[in-house]
Amino acid sequence: MSDLSYVRTEMLDEKDPPGGEAGIVTWIHKNLFPSIGSGILTVISIFLVYQLLAGILPWMFKSSWTASSLNECREAIHLAYGEGTEGACWSVINERYKQLLFGFYPSELYWRPILAFFLLFVAIAPVLFNKVPRKVLYFSAIYPFLAFWMVWGGSIWVPISAMLGLVVGYYASVILPAVIGSLGAIVAAMILPIVWWILLAGPVAGMLQGIVPISIESVGSDKLGGFTLSVLIGVVGIALSLPIGILLALGRQSPLFVVKIICVGFIEFIRGVPLITLLFVASTLLNYFMPPGTSFDLVLRVMIMVTLFASAYMAEVIRGGLAAIPKGQYEAADALGLDFWKATRLIIMPQALKISIPNIVSNFIGLFKDTTLVSIIGLLDPLGLTNAIRANQEWNGVVWELYAFVALLFFIVCFSMSRYSMYLERKLKTGH
Amino acid sequence: MAMADQAGNQPAFRLSMLIYDSRYRSLTIQAVALMLFMLAVAWLLSNAASNLAALGKPLGFGFLSQPAGYDINQRLIEYNNQMSHGRAALVGILNTLLVAVLGCITATAIGIIVGVLRLSSNWIISRLMTVYIETVRNVPVLLWIILTNALLIESLPKIASFRGKDPASDLILWDSVAVTNSGTFIPSPVFGGGSGIVIAMFVLSLIAIVFFGRWAKARQAATGAILPTFWIKLAIFIIPALLFFFIMGRPVTLEYPEMARFRFEGGYVIRNSLISLWLALSLYTGAFIAEAVRAGIQAVSQGQSEAAFALGLRPNKTMSLIVLPQALRVIIPPLISQYLNLTKNSSLAIAVGYMDVTGTLGGITLNQTGREMESLMILMACYLSISITVSVFMNWYNESIKMKER
Structure with missing residues (x-):
């Protein structure tokens, strides 16, 4: 029996590939001179x-x-x-x-924007990596207020009382449905924070500051500049545009005609005009639309317009995500008896956002590059600072070095983000 | 009982049904939303009206007919500084359209070439294209525009160097084109008597080309015989017009740019602001289009090109006859948005001093007249209508090349 075996029991040594199929010459022939x-x-x-x-x-x-x-x-x-x-x-x-990195920020306070910048990564970590404990999301929620306080300084009670507005809204949406019904609760959850911010937040912050004075040196917006300003405008724009964009995208899909028309009109208007015209609006026109006598600084106005701009684009990205969700998901949510907001919050949005993350990242890259446009309306972002530096007698005539440095900074940030979004695209592919 | 309920007792309408009855609730929500929206708009408008009234400049478009008082050095239509702000705005709009059209054409060409080459089997070519795409896409377009402008100003010869007995720089292309660091001077055609006939002949030959193309296609479909259409079309394009040009005694002549005492005279000038904007926008948008083209080509299944190879088509023919036409359907939608982006990005002309509509209406006119509200309204309306026209046209084109399914 055993000596009839025709199966080879020992392995043969690996042989070299036939000549002309490997080696550097073949590679050059195949890839460079085919x-x-x-x-x-x-x-x-x-x-x-x-x-x-x-x-x-x-x-x-x-x-x-x-x-x-x-x-x-x-x-x-x-x-x-x-x-x-x-x-x-x-x-x-x-x-x-x-100066190119921080603008005219006081040099002994550089640690504040730097710390805020690194905390940003902690705050977005739970979004980027799913191994991070979910508890970190609480930190993400307070991060915007913390970052505001670190960059602009001043009393700690200002951001805290602003944050309380959101807390009021959150508890209104949790407690009130049992009392006045879900529709009433949603309306209340939208109105109460606004009432809080307009009427109560200022006095409360002042009072708390009087009782427990905690504050750090405040830095005016005119001191902001350089790369810090670009990152700040970009991050504010993208962070605020996400909720507004979600609402706009939902509104655009809404069966309610009036809501739909308003949302479509807003989105198409913003997407139809260049960002620079919106920045002109920020620099010359926005104060006209406020009650007479109000005036707030240019950086804030630019942030408002950039946010509106980014929201319209974000809405389109999220609409793409919503469109990719199979109809069965909506129907299943309906079958479970979920109302519109519950279905959206628990079933639809998590999936739609997951699909849109790569596009959100590329949207952010675009927005971040577009922040250079603020140099045209006179803010000192890195590009604006190159002119300011050249205006100095010592450095009059320096061209390429400055542009190369600014280009390198943008390239590093944008390139790594685009690589990251490609990685995400591969990771999130749960298909077959 | 139930029957009676349905027929006779329509439940009476109660006010609470506006909230609790799903038939009426959507109406309530819409009415409230509309009211809130109107209120917000009315609040903004009344603020704006009272602010403008306080500043003593009520809304009005009369300023458009006042003399502008500034010069525009790159223009397509007649303009001088005594003409109105409205005319200046029109010059600006045409300049915007000029750079947008030029940019879209070159960006498409760059995009297709780079996108195809990126998939080339040649290692060094595909790497180079990747480097180009990644470098260009990840640096702001404003920086590219300024950089290109600086490059042209620093590297090209000054006008002064064309002066004198033995100039340091020479005109190129048989003494007809002068490339200087403030602009490129090219010859302009001068139309003499009888040039109308030559132009008419030229137009006629263009029409003939279209008809010939259709005829050749029909013939190929009917008989299978392939004509060398390209060469015949080229001949129709050149020969009749050239023939009549000599018959009529060369009525169309060129006026060459000549070095006068301090500057070039005669011919047309293309300012460097236009060239750098055009170049930068095409290179930037071209990189994005290249990515769209690559994605489109990769979306065409491998089997298509394998089938084409099996039929004996060469790689070039496979690309142009089999792969690209199918890829086009995938490419067109992102292409539309890239064209729109290019048009909107052309507003950055203001950074290099090219007088597009943002530079005239949103720049100098706005600053001179102080009419921010009106200027920006017109400016936005211009861009909106350009955007809408482009997207309507491109969507129509997209519909027309879409796969016709049964």
Whole structure:
């Protein structure tokens, strides 16, 4: 029996692939010169890349990092690399990078925006990674107020009393349905916080500050600038646009004709005009729409318009997510006897938001890049600061170094976010 | 009992049914929403009216007919600083449309080429295209526009260097085009007597090309014979017009830009502000279109190109006859939104001093007259109507190429 076995019991050694199928030459042949046309393209592109690098790399590295003005910089480069050498003057970055990052924020308080920036990651962690304990969501809820307090400073009671408005709204929506019915509770939950903010929040904050004075040095909006301003506008825009966008998207799908028309009109209007016109509205027009005598600062007005802008785009993203949800989900929710708000909150929205996360991220990338537009209406974001720096006598004439630095900053942030959204897209693919 | 209830006793309408009866509740909600909306709008408008009245500038569009008093150096229609603000706004709108149309054309070309090359089997080409797309997409477009402008200003020769007996810089293309750091000077056509006939001939040959194309297609469908349509069309395009051009004794001549004492005279000038805006917008939007094109091509199933190879089509023919036409259906919707984005981004012209409608109406006119409300209203209306027109047209096109299903 056993000696009839025709099954090989020991493995053969692995053999090399046949000649001409592996190795660097074959790889080059297959990937760089598969045909004549392709080979010509390869040669041309290698030549172009060489030209580009030959132009840029010497300029980048034959540079000066320590000079204190453009002339000094050029002299240092000529001294080091010979007369007539053109080199980058990275000294301007070395001297001004703090300004490009923080604007005119007091330098001894830099830790505040930095800390707020890092806490931002803690706050969004539960959204980004599902391994983070759910308890962190409470921190996410108070983060906006905390960040506001850290960046602008002042009394701690101002953000706390603002937060109390939301708490009032939340408890109204939890307690009141039993008392006055669900529709009444929703209306009350929307109206009570507004009443609180307009009438009570200010005096309460003042009173608490009188009893327990806790405050840190306050920093005015005019001190905000640089990358901090871009991040601030971007994050405020995206965070506030999410709830507004959800409401607009729901309104756009609503069977209620009037609600639908209002939402569609708003979304299409905002999406039809360029952001710069909305920023013009913020800089010149917005105060006209407020009661006579009110005036609030430009950064806040810009944030309002950017939020409206982002909301319209966010609404479209979420509408895409809603459209992707099978009809059976709605019907199942109805069959369970859930009313519209419960079905939306418990069944529809979690799925729609999950589908839309990659698009929300790319929306955020777009918005973050668009924050550079505020330099046109005179705010000192990184691009606006390049002009301010060039206006100095010492650095008059520096062009490429500043733009390269700003471009690099934006590239790092946007590129890593876009990679992250691609990772998310792969991770969230629960299909087959 | 039940019958009687249904027939006779319609439950009387009570006020509480407005909230508790689902038939009426939606009406109640809508009425309340409408009222709140109207109230909010009325509040904003009354605030605006009282604020404007307090400033002594009630709403009115009379300022549009006042003389503008500023110059626009890049324009498509006649304009000087004595003409009205309205005329300046019109020049601006045309400039916006000019850069939008130019940008859309080049961005589409760049997008298709880059998108196709990104999927190339050539390693270095596809990597290069990826680098291009990622670099361009992840840096703000405003920065690209300013950067391109700075690049043109710093790297091109000054006008002064064209001056003198032995100038440092020369005109290119047989002394007809001068590329300087303030703009590119190109020859302009001068139409003499009889040039009308040449132009008419040219138009006629364009019409002939369309009819020939249809005829050739019908013939191919009927007989299977393929004509070298491209060369024949090219011949129809060139020969008759050229023939008449010489018969009529060369009525159309070119006026070349000439170096006068301090500047070029004659010919047209394309300002660098326009060139840099055009270039930056096309490169930026082109990268986005390339991604859409790539996604569209990848959405066409592999079997299609395999079938085409099995039929013996070469890779180029497979791409242009089999893959791209099918990919087009996927590409068109994102393409629409990219065109709209490009048009809206063209408003950043203000950063390089190209006088588009944002620069004229929303910039100088607004600042000179102090009519923020009116200027911005017209400005937004302009962009809205452009956006709506583009999206209506592109949606119509999308409908027309959609797969016709039974």
